[in-house]
Amino acid sequence: MLKKIDPKELNANPFTLLDNDWALLMAGDKNSFNSMTVSWGGVGVLWRKNVTTVYVRQSRYTKEFMDNSDYYTLTFLKDGFKDKLSLLGTKSGKEIDKMNVEGLNLVELENGFGYEESKLVFVCKKLFKNDLKESQFLVDGLFDECYPDKDDFHTMYIGEIVGCYINE
Template sequence: MKKEGSKKMEFTTDIFSKFDKQWALLTAGDKDKFNTMTISWGGLGTLWNKPVATAYVRTSRYTHEFMDNNEYFTISFYPEEYKSALGVLGSKSGRDIDKMHSSGLTAKEVDGSMTFEEAEVTLVCRKLFCQRLDPENMSSDIAKQFYEDQAEHDMYIGEVVEIIK
């Protein structure tokens, strides 16, 4: 797949609003079978001397299966005019409907995963780590608010191996 190396990658953004306000799509799988979902939780940084992206996926989500079964995933960001398409992708399950057709986005294969032509920026990530977020290890108010009646999240950390603009 991707070649290891020290290729210079640049991505300048307002890190605290990129996920929360603009949203993003998390996509895993290949051209034959993939799934995508809207995410508003995530992070970017450095870990193990590598540029990384972190995404959180509830264990009940269809995309979770794709994240577990694939080495690569993408996180992609979109201009404001695609907010309604991201709304469709975040509110419907790929188990139940053809979300891609409903969204109007154009799927595109990139380095072992998928993204969309309409993306402003796509981060291609190689999965390095996955761990369950255990409510027993959280502040009780957070655990109650987010996990009392809902599935837990798994945290996925991926090395950013390419930035496509």
Template structure:
């Protein structure tokens, strides 16, 4: 494996800019089956005094079933020159194509057999701590949210403890 293990508590500030300007891949599953998707929303910080990563997945996404049936997920940052892979993983469904094979990714596995890609620059392996559906009744700024949910296909929020990290 090309990536090296690093302590999640010692990630640099630059690594904490994961969701600003870069579109990560969210991957869930295990050694028997998995799926990946490009995500645009997320956050890093602290939750219950643990390093944490928050991601959001719509119920309609194929990755949702993998998030629901596994205790771990990964968030991977690819090099900028792999924009083609991010586009493919953000526009095609794993129900219809093997996105991992189509992108030529090399699968690796972290804690809980959580799948990630050796081609990444940075990988966070997360153990789910909390999940909750987002609903309109809790939206404070309806103007900010309205354009994202015209069909009512709301996201489920997942907060995971970052238990492993890998960097190129």
């Protein structure tokens, strides 16, 4: 069961959460919803607010849901669900119904969704968005390393954490 807590009570490493465990980025509502697996992002404090930062490639189906929603969630599943994260990261919401993935039980939260199988969910209110461009990169070679084809750039979203849920 997911329990709402103050995000300052968390005892989690944001580096392992995103890089090792991965997260599901979800946006939309009951009628129009999508999710995707993410491992690029951050958790911190900005503009006197607890925030998350996520990056979505412009070609991803989830981007239109991010652009058309005021809120998004970052959901971290319990251990043993890497196969579900892989599925949700490689299949488009145009191909499968991401609200009804076998083995995952969707839970509606205030302004977002999580799964009963979550260990942590951040509900975030979008504060900022910016399309990344080659001219913004300050370190030689980084742009070419991350965008070798010089296309399909990311959009960065920053959201205030308005809900933090852990599984009891």
